[in-house]
Amino acid sequence: MKKKNIPFSGIIIAIVYLTSCSKGTVNQAPKTSVLNTSSNHALASLTGIGTSPNIYNLNDTRDLVTPIDFYSTGHASQLICYRPGASAFWIMQNNGIKTNLQFTATIHSSSGIGTGSSNYTLNDNRDKVFAYDLNGTGKLDHIVAYRPGTGAFWIFEILNPGTSATFQYVLKSSNGVGGYDLSDSRDIIVPFDFYSTGKSTQLICYRPGTGACWILNNTAAVGQTPTFTPVYQTSNGISGSPTQRYDLSDNRDLILPFDLENSGKADGIYCYRPGTGAIWQFDHTATGGFIIKATSSTGINAVAGGIYYPARFDLNSNYDRIIPLDFYDNGITDNVLAYRPGSKVCYIFDYHGESQFISSAGIGSGIPSHIFDLSSINDKLFSYDCLGTGKLDYVVAYRPGSGVIDVFDQGFAWFY
Numbered sequence: 381m382k383k384k385n386i387p388f389s390g391i392i393i394a395i396v397y398l399t400s401c402s403k404g405t406v407n408q409a410p411k412t413s414v415l416n417t418s419s420n421h422a423l424a425s426l427t428g429i430g431t432s433p434n435i436y437n438l439n440d441t442r443d444l445v446t447p448i449d450f451y452s453t454g455h456a457s458q459l460i461c462y463r464p465g466a467s468a469f470w471i472m473q474n475n476g477i478k479t480n481l482q483f484t485a486t487i488h489s490s491s492g493i494g495t496g497s498s499n500y501t502l503n504d505n506r507d508k509v510f511a512y513d514l515n516g517t518g519k520l521d522h523i524v525a526y527r528p529g530t531g532a533f534w535i536f537e538i539l540n541p542g543t544s545a546t547f548q549y550v551l552k553s554s555n556g557v558g559g560y561d562l563s564d565s566r567d568i569i570v571p572f573d574f575y576s577t578g579k580s581t582q583l584i585c586y587r588p589g590t591g592a593c594w595i596l597n598n599t600a601a602v603g604q605t606p607t608f609t610p611v612y613q614t615s616n617g618i619s620g621s622p623t624q625r626y627d628l629s630d631n632r633d634l635i636l637p638f639d640l641e642n643s644g645k646a647d648g649i650y651c652y653r654p655g656t657g658a659i660w661q662f663d664h665t666a667t668g669g670f671i672i673k674a675t676s677s678t679g680i681n682a683v684a685g686g687i688y689y690p691a692r693f694d695l696n697s698n699y700d701r702i703i704p705l706d707f708y709d710n711g712i713t714d715n716v717l718a719y720r721p722g723s724k725v726c727y728i729f730d731y732h733g734e735s736q737f738i739s740s741a742g743i744g745s746g747i748p749s750h751i752f753d754l755s756s757i758n759d760k761l762f763s764y765d766c767l768g769t770g771k772l773d774y775v776v777a778y779r780p781g782s783g784v785i786d787v788f789d790q791g792f793a794w795f796y
Contacts, residue, residue: 420744420745420750420788420789420790420791420792421479421744421745421750421786421787421788421789421792422478422479422480422481422766422774422787422788422789423480423481423483423785423786423787424749424750424786425783425784425785425786426782426783426784427783428783428785429445429459429461429472429483429785430470430472430483430484430485431482431483431484434484434485434488435485436461436468436470436472436485436488437783438461438778438779438780438781438782438783438784438785439781439782439783440463440466440780440781441758441780441781442463442464442465442466442505442780443461443462443463443778443780443781444461444462444463444464444508444509444760444780445459445460445461445760445762445776445778445785446459446460446509446510446511446762447459447460447511447520447762447764447765448460448471448511448520448521448523449511449519449520449521450471450473450486450521450538450541450545451521451541451542452519452521452538452541453519453768454517454518454519454770455765455768455769455770456511456520456764456765457474457764457765457766457767457768458471458472458473458474458486459471459472459483459764459776460472460509460511460523462502462507462509463502464502464504464505464506464507464508465502465503465504465505465507466502466503467489467490467491467492467501467502467503468489468490468502469487469488469489469492469493469502469509470485470487470488470489471485471486471487472484472485472486473485473486474766478766478767478789479789481766481787486542486543486545487543487545493509493523493525493534493536493547494536494546494547494548494549495546495547497549498536498546498547498548498549500525500532500534500536500549502525504527504530506527506528506529506530506565507525507526507527508525508526508527508528508568508569509523509524509525510523510524510569510570510571511523511524512524512535512571513571513579513580513581514535514537514550514581514598514606515581515602516577516579516581517579518578518579521537521538522535522536522537522538522550523535523536523538523547524536524569526557526562526567526569527562528562528564528565528566528567528568529562529563529564529565529567530554530562530563531553531554531555531556531561531562531563532553532554532562533551533553533556533557533562534549534551534552534553535549535550535551535606536548536549536550537549537550550605550606551605551606557569557583557585557596557608558583558585558594558596558608558609558610559594559609559610560585560594560596560610562585564587564590566587566588566589566590566631567585567586567587568585568586568587568588568634568635569583569584569585570583570584570635570636570637571583571584571637572584572595572637572646572647572649573637573645573646573647574595574597574611574612574647574664574668575597575647576643576645576647576664577645578644578645580637580646581597581598582595582596582597582598582611583595583596583608584635584637584649586628586633586635587628588628588630588631588632588633588634589628589629589630589631589633590615590628590629591614591615591616591617591627591628591629592614592615592628593612593613593614593617593618593628593635594610594612594613594614595610595611595612595613596608596609596610596611597609597610597611611668612668612669616628617629618649618651618662618670619669619670620660620662620669620670620671620672621665621669621670621671621672622672624672624675626651626660626662628651630653630656632653632654632655632656632698633651633652633653634651634652634653634654634701634702635649635650635651636649636650636651636652636702636703636704637649638650638704638713638714638716639704639712639713639714640661640663640673640714641663642712642714642731643712644711644712646704646713647663647664648661648662648663648664648673649661649662649670650662650702650716652695652700652702653695654695654697654698654699654700654701655695655696655697655698655700656677656695656696657676657677657678657679657694657695657696658676658677658695659675659676659679659680659695660672660674660675660676661673661674661675678692678694679692679693679694679695679696680692680693680695680702680716680718680727680729681733682729682733682734682735683732683733683734684734685732685734686729686730686732686733686734686735686736687734687735687736687737687738688735688736688738689734689735691727691735691738693718693720693725693727693729695718697720697722697723699720699721699722699723699757700718700719700720701718701719701720701721701760701761702716702717702718702719703716703717703719703761703762703763704716704717704763704772705717705728705763705772705773705775705790706763706771706772706773706790707728707730707736707737707773707790708730708790709771709773709790710771711769711770711771713763713772714730714731715728715729715730715731715736716728716729717761717763717775719743719754719759719761720754721754721756721757721758721759721760722754722755722756722757722759723754723755724739724740724741724742724753724754724755725739725740725754726738726739726742726743726754727739741753742754742755743761743775743777743786743788743792744786744788744792745792750792752777752784752786752788754777756779756782758779758780758781758782759777759778759779760777760778760779760780761775761776761777762775762776763775763776764776764787766787766789773789773790774787774788774789774790775787775788775790775792
């Protein structure tokens with residue numbers, strides 16, 4: 381199947397309005413793909429990730445997995461596996477092929493990140509880690525570690541990447557970053573392309589339930605100690621033009637940077653509130669503000685032209701999550717995958733707001749052994765540049781506390 385070019389005018393609309401829907405269902409029977417080969421199932425494991433004797437077992441509900449460009453190639457094809465509160469920190473490298481991934485442990489630490497004065501202990505359940513393009517090179521080859529509620533914020537560079545790699549901090553703070561104090565356990569940090577350069581080097585720092593949202597920019601030269609300063613700062617949510625405000629007043633609020641303009645730049649944002657149906661779409665302006673592209677109180681709704689219409693992911697569950705995806709395998713991450721852990725629901729919407737995939741069985745092909753059933757509230761998904769192509773066209777699905785992890789090619793959602 382090839383992407384259809386649907387003409388549209390004005391702004392990009394990924395959200396329209398339909399009648400109420402209480403459980404994320406649609407008015408056609410949800411289906412999964414009918415693929416009957418394993419070509420779209422690149423990894424299936426019930427015992428964690430890696431090869432014996434070095435297997436990250438994913439048997440703790442605190443376990444988290446996130447991509448990193450460990451070798452500074454421009455492709456975040458390695459995986460960080462870490463366990464907040466237990467100090468476990470591993471980096472996994474794929475040595476397999478497209479249809480049969482084989483991960484090995486390049487780094488496996490039981491004492492956090494780094495050593496000596498550069499040791500971030502990861503011994504608190506609140507710890508968060510993500511890969512970061514500190515220098516604006518397009519490479520997610522630095523690591524941010526932070527601890528909401530305490531002010532702890534560190535950035536590491538990776539020296540001699542490989543089995544002998546060391547992690548050296550380039551910034552270490554106990555009182556937040558750029559004036560944002562990280563003193564609340566609700567604080568969240570995500571990278572963002574605020575200046576539309578194609579590089580997500582700015583940081584959105586926000587505090588759901590309070591309205592606080594800052595965007596920080598590093599003004600230091602490459603090689604110097606990072607110095608972050610606010611370029612956007614609000615205590616009452618995100619406002620746009622026309623004058624409307626997403627108030628960030630609910631503890632469930634989440635912000636997702638996204639490529640709204642089909643440009644290859646994640647310089648727009650979704651603000652959404654799981655459990656309520658609320659989702660707003662903002663683009664940024666040349667003057668450093670935001671403009672509203674669309675709002676909805678009934679979740680993400682399909683426009684005509686897709687495989688399913690009408691269709692709606694209603695965002696009525698507190699567990700609902702949205703991730704970006706390069707569904708068409710074209711190098712532009714302008715689609716969204718919306719899923720509901722614990723309910724087996726998974727939708728994909730494309731750039732035009734067309735619904736291309738709907739499942740009430742989870743994610744994967746029509747064969748039971750090739751489906752990650754999304755039956756647990758612990759289930760997590762993220763898009764992944766599996767083969768180092770620069771495309772986020774694979775999906776990693778894992779279940780902390782169970783050992784289950786699957787990796788799917790975007791072909792899981794094609795119909796034949």
